[in-house]
Amino acid sequence: MGQETVEHLFRAAVKVFAEQGFERAKMDDIAREAGVAKGTIYYHFKGKDELFVALMNDGLEKxxxxxxxxxxxxxxxxxxxRGLLEAEVDYLFQNGTFAKLLLTEVWGSKERQIEFRARIRELESIIEEVLERGMNAGRFRRLKGSEAAVAIFGAVSVTVLQEIFRCPEVTxxxxxxxxxxxVVETLESLLYQGLLLPTK
Known part of the structure; x- marks a missing residue:
């Protein structure tokens, strides 16, 4: 039982967590969805919390x-x-259930907030790096890179989530x-006209 089994469990767990919410979801439900014995899950994870943290970390790393x-x-x-915006939007659309969990379930407890705040900060740091390069090259006006990165990540995430909920029947x-x-055109237009207006 290796990485392929873990990936299979992640797919089942994401579906169950998204449909039932973290608190109501049970390991029995995840095992049933995955088509495995519950012991298979416990072979890889100590419990529901560890499974949830692992699958969210996996999704964020990807x-x-x-x-x-x-x-x-x-x-x-x-x-x-623009490439960064396209990548975030595309990834979240392609992984809609993960996107729902990212914005609805990871803040459920203090422990989860600490765990995922650090992970999301890593993602925001990629945005911040691009902003810094743009400011240093004179392409973007001067602003606080860390705060702007948080705003961009939030704008992308919420916009995509609204689209996912608005079109639940669409894959x-x-x-x-x-x-x-x-979505990318809208976000880019808003960002470039306000937050990130190129200087030349």
Whole structure:
């Protein structure tokens, strides 16, 4: 039982947590969804809390890697910012249940807040790096990079989540294909006209 089993458990757990909420979800439900014995889950995780933390960390790590790949292909900070927006929006649309959990369940307890605040800060630091490069190159006006990064991450996350809830019958792939470009254009327009107006 290796990484493939863990990934299978993560997929089942994300679905159950998203449908029932963390508090109401039971390990029996996750085992049933995964089509495995409950002991298989306990072989890998001590309990529901550890499973939840592990799957959210896994999702955030994959999101960070996806975002970094999209920003590294561009050198111009303005294009890096657009690539970053596209990557975040696309990833969250493609992983809609993960997006719901990210914004609705990770703040449930003080322990979870501490755990995930640090993870999300890592993601925001990627945004901050792009902003700093843009400011140093004279492409963006001077602002507080850390606060702007938080605002950008929040704007992207909430906008995507609203689209997911507005179109519950649409699959993640279809949302990513049809709605992501419009969402990115809207976010980019708002950011460039206010928060990140290029200086030249």
């Amino acid at each position: 999101m960070m890697a996806y975002v970094r790949r999209r920003t590294e292909v561009e050198e111009d900070p303005a294009r890096q910012l 993640g792939a279809d949302l990513a294909e049809h709605r992501a470009p419009l």
